Every structure is written in structure tokens, then in C-alpha cells.
Amino acid sequence: MVVAEAVSKSFGSNEVLKSISLEVKRGEVMCLVGPSGSGKSTFLRCINHLEVVSAGRLSVDGELIGYTESRGKLYEMHPKAAALQRRNIGMVFQRFNLFPHMTALQNVMEAPIRVKGLNKAAVETNARALLARVGLANRADYYPAHLSGGQQQRVAIARALAMQPKLMLFDEPTSALDPELVGEVLDVMQNLAREGMTMIVVTHEMGFAKEVADSLVFMDGGVVVESGDPTEVLSNPQHARTQAFLSKVL
Ligand code: ADP
Ligand code: MG
Numbered sequence: 001m002v003v004a005e006a007v008s009k010s011f012g013s014n015e016v017l018k019s020i021s022l023e024v025k026r027g028e029v030m031c032l033v034g035p036s037g038s039g040k041s042t043f044l045r046c047i048n049h050l051e052v053v054s055a056g057r058l059s060v061d062g063e064l065i066g067y068t069e070s071r072g073k074l075y076e077m078h079p080k081a082a083a084l085q086r087r088n089i090g091m092v093f094q095r096f097n098l099f100p101h102m103t104a105l106q107n108v109m110e111a112p113i114r115v116k117g118l119n120k121a122a123v124e125t126n127a128r129a130l131l132a133r134v135g136l137a138n139r140a141d142y143y144p145a146h147l148s149g150g151q152q153q154r155v156a157i158a159r160a161l162a163m164q165p166k167l168m169l170f171d172e173p174t175s176a177l178d179p180e181l182v183g184e185v186l187d188v189m190q191n192l193a194r195e196g197m198t199m200i201v202v203t204h205e206m207g208f209a210k211e212v213a214d215s216l217v218f219m220d221g222g223v224v225v226e227s228g229d230p231t232e233v234l235s236n237p238q239h240a241r242t243q244a245f246l247s248k249v250l
Helices: 040-047 079-086 104-116 120-133 149-161 179-194 206-212 230-235 240-249
Strands: 002-011 014-024 029-033 055-060 063-068 074-076 089-092 167-171 198-202 215-220 223-228
Touching (some): 014 223, 040 198, 063 079, 089 149, 104 149, 120 149, 179 206, 215 240
Parallel strands (some): 029 198
Antiparallel strands (some): 055 063
């Protein structure tokens, strides 16, 4: 579903991603962990067409997003093709980013109506089913300000699912939550994984990584320091940098 081959990304002279190679297969969950500033969000943003890679090859579901040819000429996907592909990628951020003037239901209905131009009644039926799926059937008519952080994040997940994505990206989805609300969001994500969704999850929740992820990638300073089976990496980290990081988050 996602193949990165020697992907690099620079902002000016700051090389934020340095030759990242990794693969996420259809139906797999990959957890991406690493210290702040290591390039995790930038990598997700490249996958989601919010940034263009500076070098290497990056493809999603067999479609090349960007690559550099041997002579250094940068290929960029046509903006229309990129926009089409973005619809198939759901993203959930640390801050829930719900539309504050819309109810939970309206938030979930917005994109399918605006972007896909689908029939309103059908969209509403689907949106209510999605809210039920994240445990919020009885909060459909609430505005974000009247929902807890955990509830808002679950609405954000339902909203992303409304576009029927083939890939879900989560960028520290529980980092802004009070500790007692983290579990309800992780439970929804775990169910999603069980249902076969392909997911890349940037998180510091190592319990989730161990239980749910198929692979764990540890990044530091823009490089993949080590990766592999989550339980193995977590219980027996090979690199000093991984050990140092894990000793702080575990
Ligand atoms: P992480 O998510 O692992 O904390 P980021 O991908 O957000 O790391 O950031 C990695 C580095 O890239 C940081 O040094 C950050 O300042 C830099 N960076 C990210 N986005 C931009 C941008 N749009 N312009 C310039 N520098 C950026
Ligand atoms: Mg980040």
C-alpha cells in the first residue's frame, strides 16, 4: 500500500528525511515512533500529498506520488491525480480539527457531500452508522465544544472514514488527550485495524504498538534507526538511540 524507497525531504538546507525506505502492506498497521523533530509528521505529510518529496520514490497503492530520476529531475503527480488520491487517504491529527460550527453528524457528512457530491440522505445514513461504529450514536447532534477530547477525536476518525479511505494516517492521535480518554480512542483504532484497515500510526503508546501493530519503525534525525516486529524491537532494541528513547517513553 505504501512503498518508500530512499525518500528524502529537505526544507532549504535542512534535510528532514534522509533516505527513508519502508513498506506497509495492505491490511497492515505500522507504528512510527521517535523523538520530536525526527521527521515523522513530514513523512506522513509526504504520503498525504501535503509535501513533495525531494528525492527517492514514494508510492501509495501502486501509484507513484513522487520520485527523482537519475539526472535529478523531479517528477510530481498531476495535481488532479494527487487530489483524487488524497480522497482515499484519511488523516487524523493530534488536534481534532473538527469544524466548530457543525455538529458531529455534520462534520462527518461534510466531505462526502462537498467533495463527492453524494446524495444527502445516503450520506447521512452512512454518517450515523460511522458515529455508531466509534461509539457516538447518541452524540450526533452535539457540537465539538460540547464533546470531550476523546469524543472529538472519535468524530474525527469517523469523519476520515466517511471518505472510505484505503489508508489511514494517524499523527499522534492521543497526545493531546487527558490520560483517561486515551483508551477509548485507541480502542476505536484497534477495531479499525481488526477490520483490515491499512494504517500508519505515529504514537508514543507502546502498548498499542505491541498489541496492534504488525511493524514498528523507530526514526531519529530523519533516518530509520531500526524496524521490525514491535514486541522484538521494544523488548530487545539493538541501537543505543532506540534504547535511550524507549527508556523515556516506556
Ligand atoms: P516530528 O513529527 O518527528 O516531530 P517533523 O516532521 O514535524 O518531526 O519535523 C522534522 C523537522 O522538519 C523539524 O526540524 C521541523 O522544524 C522541520 N520542518 C517540518 N516542516 C517544515 C516546513 N514546512 N518548513 C521548514 N521546516 C520544517
Ligand atoms: Mg510530529
